[in-house]
Amino acid sequence: MSVTYNPKTIEKKWQGIWETEKAFRAGDDYSKPKFYALVEFPYPSGQGLHVGHPRPYTALDIIARKRRMQGYNVLYPMGWDAFGLPTENYAIKNHIHPKEVTKRNVANFKSQLQNLGYSFDWDREINTTDPNYYKWTQWIFLKLFEKGLAYKSEMPINWCTSCKVGLANEEVVNGKCERCNSEVVHKVKSQWMLKITEYADKLINDLDEVDYIDRVKVSQKNWIGRSEGAEVDFKLAGREDSLRVYTTRPDTLFGATYMVISPEHPMIDKYKEEINNFDAIVEYRDLAAKKSDFERTELVKEKTGVCVKGITAINPANGKEIPIWISDYVLMTYGTGAIMAVPAHDERDWEFAKKFDLPIIEVVAGGDVQEAAFTDTATGKLVNSDFLNGMEVKDAKVKMIEWLGEKGIGKKKVNFKLRDWVFSRQRYWGEPIPLVHCDCCGYVPIPESELPLQLPEVETYEPTDNGESPLAHMTDWLNTPCPKCGKPAKRETDTMPQWAGSSWYFLRYIDPTNTEAFASKEALDYWMPVDWYNGGMEHTTLHLLYSRFWHKFLYDQGLVSTKEPYQKRTSHGMILGENGEKMSKSRGNVVNPDDIVDEFGADTLRTYEMFIGAFELSAAWSQEGVKGCRRFLDRIWKLQDMIVDGEEYSKELETKMHQTIKKVSGDFENLKFNTAIAAMMSLVNDFYKAGKVTRGEFKTLLILMNPVASHMTEELWEMMNYGGRLYETTWPKWDEEKTVESTIEIAVQVNGKVKDTITVEKEEEQDSVKEKVFASDSVKAAVEGKNIVKEIYVKGRIYNIVVK
Template sequence: MERVYNPKEIEQKWQKIWDDEKAFAASDDYSKPKYYALVEFPYPSGQGLHVGHPRPYTALDIVARKRRMEGYNVLYPMGWDAFGLPTENYAIKNHIHPKIVTKNNVHRFKEQLHSLGYSFDWDREINTTDPEYYKWTQWIFLKLFKAGLAYKAEMPINWCTSCKVGLANEEVVNGHCERCGAEVIRKVKSQWMLKITEYADKLLEGLDHVDYIERVKVSQKNWIGRSTGAEVDFPIAGKEDKLRIYTTRPDTLFGVTYMVISPEHPYIEKFASEIKNLDEVKAYQEQAARKSDFERSELAKEKTGVKIDGLTAVNPVNGKEIPIWVSDYVLMSYGTGAIMAVPAHDERDWEFAKKFNMPIIQVVESSEGPVDVNEAAFVDVATGKLVNSGFLNGMEVAEAKKAIIEYLEKENIGTQKTNYKLRDWVFSRQRYWGEPIPIVHCDKCGYVPLPEDQLPLELPDVESYMPTDNGESPLAAMRSWVETTCPCCGGPAERETDTMPQWAGSSWYFLRYTDPHNTEALASPEALKYWMPVDWYNGGMEHTTLHLLYSRFWHRFLYDEKVVPCPEPYQKRTSHGMILGENGEKMSKSRGNVVNPDDIVNEFGADTLRTYEMFIGAFELSAAWSNEGVKGCRRFLERVWKLQEIVTDEAGYSKELETRMHQTIKKVSSDFETLKYNTAIAAMMSLINDFYKAGKVTRDEFKTLLILLNPVAPHMTEELWQIMNYGGRLYQTSWPTYEEAKTVESEVEIAVQVNGKVRATIKIAADISKEDAIAAGKAAVADKLTGQIVKEIYVPGRLVNIVQKG
């Protein structure tokens, strides 16, 4: 009787068996070879999983399952990045406590992940909102504080004029509050900061010792943005004060024709009485305060600015007085809040100079010939000779840089400097739903850390968590929680009311997975030494700057503190492409192109969804969803299912398919390791075609196919394994091996041409001699050889061509 493929029944059956058997629990036997596979833990939203989630989870599940079959003790964990803005906003809007929202969302996500058959070790599940977890987040913060790497500073925040609350950058859309649509302005507030800049060089150096895909390394390096150049002082005419700037191109100093300062620069306030157009400058400052840093620094935007009437600067290398402008493209948070402008050799400066009719002086010759810098922005000046530059004239760029720095230092007007684009990390949120910062403020003792035995400092479980109307955290209104005693002097003190950002819990979660139930440490030294570093970490490309940088920073700090055994947390880091809607656009409710994975599982089965997500296209590239593609993957699995009907009792691999079997094992094994999941599946599809073409499949051929396919489609293959009585569980078997010699074809099919036109195809031995190949070719087209043969050509493995006359 034909067995019908019923995914729902099969998948529920095997998910229960795996749960009961704790099939994928990592062992505490540290004598075994280990493998730590990690995916970014999700933010559990109310919407549940979308079809983008299964792509990376399935990819690393394939690696984890293969590693177990190769004899490794595998850690493949899952947890929840559950603090954060969306939950709090949902809670405020619907009057449901964030704790309840989080609990419901986690339950929904876990059900969905379970239904997809992932081999996560659920005994190691973590949740960033669990006090037993964030106790150690707070502990790490105290370590940073005691090391001088956590401090308070005045920093601008996004302030919604209607909600009366500070917003994260992602909540500001086109200068307006995402939630209410009101105007957002910049407001200065005292914030906790982490001194990540202290670790800039270590974070760069660490990239030399890890296996990250190149675009991930590049994004890290660009974000840190190390450059070498010089700091130069431009005197303000008639004053003792100077405008200090940083430039990577001190060799172009003779080309400076104006200066630009940030709207927030303190000199505006200091010299307010001497600025003749102060009202105009003040109006521009207000205008700039309504823009985010991103909007202000966007290269393509229209250049705006106000010339300061009453103040000028002096170019220190030639003594020329030059105007000072205020423009919002200069940020006070980057560099010194002032720049020198060389419009001949910088596109942005050139556009600004052209708009406001300022002089443009070329100081580096173009290697591509003369350029009219007043007509076209001239920016290619990495090489060339200096002109219009006094004592630098005739020097090459590299030589001029050295000479000008020597001059600046000799004249005491500048110095060589290494600079970074990286800024210290703003670590405060004026929110309720986050980790409390374990610091109290005492008028006598200042900022005082909580003793470690008082951790975790738990969030107060209160009814009201609505934002305040003065920009403070909702915790500030909870006076019974805020008012406390100073751990240092015993006098009255107040708790810090800002909470940590969502980045906090995700900056060390990979460490907790190694020993998630430890109450004495974030993880035991033995567990950390065994499991770390993570062997393979996959996540979204959008997280390869901040999250990756922040977690590397925390880990490197903990290494310096001798808490962790290795300097880098992740040995390998890869990224996946996004899954788009069928129309090729990003999935969103407003576009009506969202695909719910539950619907695919209900209609086609989890194995079909897993197979399709791996077959949809090159893993690192974005790909458009296709319902036809889903149906095609279901048909593929049904063909695998029906193979059981043509299995023979023949042992080993058949003579006809032995080479194909070894080739397929080699290809699938290699492709699973190099993110080429689509071509691995294509190879198995091709092998199945060969089985059906032969009309049979041996027990060993079918057994090997099931093992190769198991990491992709684990439920169905496990069921077929049981039906075929192969013994034991498929997930406990060994990964198949291949013999290199047997991957080489013993026979090849070649074309036989007469005068360049194909007249036949023949099969010949792969190692046949030229003479025998030509003889076999001539025999195959004997009836076409009616003229005089003038040439015989053999291209090994490809073709025989007989050239004749007449």
């Protein structure tokens, strides 16, 4: 009888062996085929891992382990996205330096990951807060600045009226500060921006060159939001100024009966002396400033607004004077901050016009003109539109753009929903921006030889009363000579956002200790692109876009050799609480993976995380499911008591063995881990039915199961004296011919009624089949004492006997 399966002892043993033997270290032999597997590196929070983290990590660990067995040089790295607001807020509250908080959190996270037995190459561990890392983040920023892709602009920020600090969108909850629950307003601040819009077309077009799941591609394209239309100038009545709008439907210009501008539009202050109801407009603007952009554009159902009295615009198509309104659903940060309203063919404009009793003029008749009026799929013929009357929508668009160009009041324009990236925070815990402001020279980069520009030690991390970064207090650090002219100057005190370090981290893994470059050309040429990147759908439109943008910029500078950073991108579903709701402390449904490992073992947790359901879908946690996976591992462990000699597969199970190898191999590659494990469960059932398992069959099972339950299978491999280490063995291959069943079951009928089923060889002759048919007791009883009139054998399907 075998010793009892003891995960605690086994798992610590093998984790120690793997570490000592550098089992999963990526090699430097660039002649071997490579495989670069990547998971999104975590933010090391004080809470540590939750059971959602192991799902993607285990999935890619399975792929990485399988690839090593297939002869690939595998890079599967891990690191820490460690700058950011939660750590800084915790440091402020508890008077602990963010560096110490980060160090403690990273140590906890790393220990938890190592306890789960992942095959990460820990020699390549990175941390975005390490000056040796962020030196290169700063270096890349300087390259962007040098090429005009980093610039300063006045931008509205979320401002907490109590904390006196700018907040990220995620820190604003229902218009209140998440920390102090005080009112949050919009405040205009000079911010560093990155011109990601310069790459908008490339970011869309190059999606055709990568293997991303469809929902990721769709999400990216929708976020970028490319559209073709026209810019049109609406002259202000009696004035030289115009309001410029962008529209995808220039053909509907004759139906524009009013305009709407953002409450923050500069025209309001410019003409405040001529606006008769300026006080009402200011009051409305103040209310709008308390709402987030999401609240203004996505949540508000009831349309609100104020008519700008004293100023009107001229519809350039028909010369009619139309009113100008302000409304919070128009944002200054999107488009031109002004729209033309065509209420007959736009639901939002229609609701606004109905509420405020504004004219509605139909200009497209027939076709799909309401729901799709402002999309490329709109159809119908123009009416009430002068020289456009009778034209189809697509032809009218072309004609109107030509007419606008001839009149000098508009032109064809491609527009994007994508906005330039706000790239500065008035915070301490982030990468310092390596620029100096000089009154004579403007913004000047610090010399590359002075990188990294490190964060100074500060006594307080509290933002200043005027919203500047805490670095603004550090006069010794702040004041510095201008690198260009030598005159007194000041360092930039804004720091980079958390997204900065994660926008290129996949490149640093390749060559993490290089002091001369972010990575060597040789290493970049070999390892890039990432072969398989898995991450959450919530990062599809920010991190994924930002990192693709940075990589494309580096490609254009000749610093990397691939246009795209990731060849393949997949995403996983969330793990929910047992009640089917998102896990959270407030709901009391959070499961700590440490508790599962302690009670059942890491291999059980890994197996359950992969067996819980379809990988791309969300799934509810089940403690009973965990127990079931532990029972399955126990059954594998006990198979050692049933082993018989023989390195080959038994005749009875040869087909099943080849079928299982094929099934597991294919399912792993297609992220169908649950069905792969189910196939191995079925195989184990067959071993128990047979009451035995050959050494060859058990050996194959251990290899197939190793990427999932890595510790237990390695231990069994050693106990069985198969030789060497399991992680160094070769992945099994299947024989396609042997995956086809050689025997089948057929039904036996007497006078059309099924009396029995028998097992026959696929190509068995009728005489031999007949012997088996009449050997059946059920058939014998059915034909006894009767005359057999006819026998019909449909090969491989049925044997029919007719009696009288």
